[in-house]
Amino acid sequence: MTLDGYSTTLLIQLVIGLLATGVVAGILAGLLGVGGGIVIVPVLFWIMTSLHFDAEVAMPIAVATSLATIIPTSISSTRAHRKRGSVDFELLKLWGPAVAVGALIGGLLSHVIDGEGLLFIFGFIALAVSINMAIPKTLVISDHLPKSSWVNRTIAAVIGVFSSLMGIGGGTLSVPTLSAFSFPIHRAVGTAAAIGLLIAIPGVLGFIWSGLGAEGRPPLSLGYVSVPAAVVIFPVTFLCAPIGAKLAHSLNQRYLKLAFAVFLAITAIRMLSSAF
Template identity: 35%
Template structure:
């Protein structure tokens, strides 16, 4: 047995992670979200079964999610870029504020209580779901994205909150771009590029943030089950990455085949469901 799991349970856990990888890759392509909005809730259940301490469980989910998003988001971005759907001007404007926000989020992750990660996840997921499911065409901040300091502030917030949620930033950038009148397909494509900027420094930040946790739980076999480096589980990453890479291009094709409204409804419904899961765990 390993961390309280018998061989049959370990096989079941491994198969679950492989299936989750396929689903996260598909969603990375279809929604431009990097797959983290799927990975974090499912990792939470997997690491709970593995006996990972509650205090370390949520940040371990987020750090592992960010690590997995790296290759998935790169492949998703490439597929969208080849279709000419990525707004490179936004990418050039946002890269520095986003990376700064990621660094700030990594520092917060080192000291924040586990409950904070869940609260951030729920608040943002439900806000985005409400916008996508209920919004009318006149629900806008403006006819186009702002210029100057406000745009950079948006970039910083996207990087910060994405790092605390373990997602690739698509959730926030999709929301912002659609509020400023950009088409959902362009928002999804550009978000896949932002996920690359967020996931790489974000994963490194969670490795840094997790070193103190490894020292606090030296005798807990469960932390060894995921073979964690800081707050990044190597087993989780190894099992999920291959299938996520295979299914990301399928999601891209599905995104461009769906109508604008169907894509919004599908994305909004999913975000409401995963947000509800963490509300239950907070009660």
């Protein structure tokens, strides 16, 4: 299947839509630490299905392409947070390897989990994240991270697997997890930006391998990564992530999280309805 037959006007509208998605995703990555993928995945999925690509292909393409766009976003956001001293490098040493291994496993699992399965995973976890963001009081499990290094690595690996399968950066799952262990919120957000890079690179490699030879992919795809879509979103997310990081230190986080929780809940429900 190709894009032949689609009007120039439609393609221009799609490019504009991708650029706007990149702006929102980049700002959110720095602002809330949720990772731009939580916006990019559903938008790419709806764009591809509107172009009549099968949902079984559209979903892994959306997830893999989102992971690819997270690479520059994470680099830009991490640099901005590092300047403010909010990246915890000790935690990165502890969690990093396990997160990367988990992300690679998630990417490879896309070879056996179909598009409908990815829709369910994204929808259910996104709905849980939206509920967590809407709750006034953050769930607290402990006043410190687990003492055991293996418990920490297990947590990190699980975050890596599901973040990769959802096409999201580290913030969406790692920030609420760290907050549950009373980790300072600004350091959680800053460190999550770096975790996003450790998720995106191995996750993308796994999705590239899984998608090699898959039928029905859009033109110029590398495995399940849509190169044209990634190229359009790449520079915008990279430029906008520092804006979000700057705003994170000046805006009322509570109201922002409530607004995003509503948006995310609606998105999750729509994604789940697509799976049924």
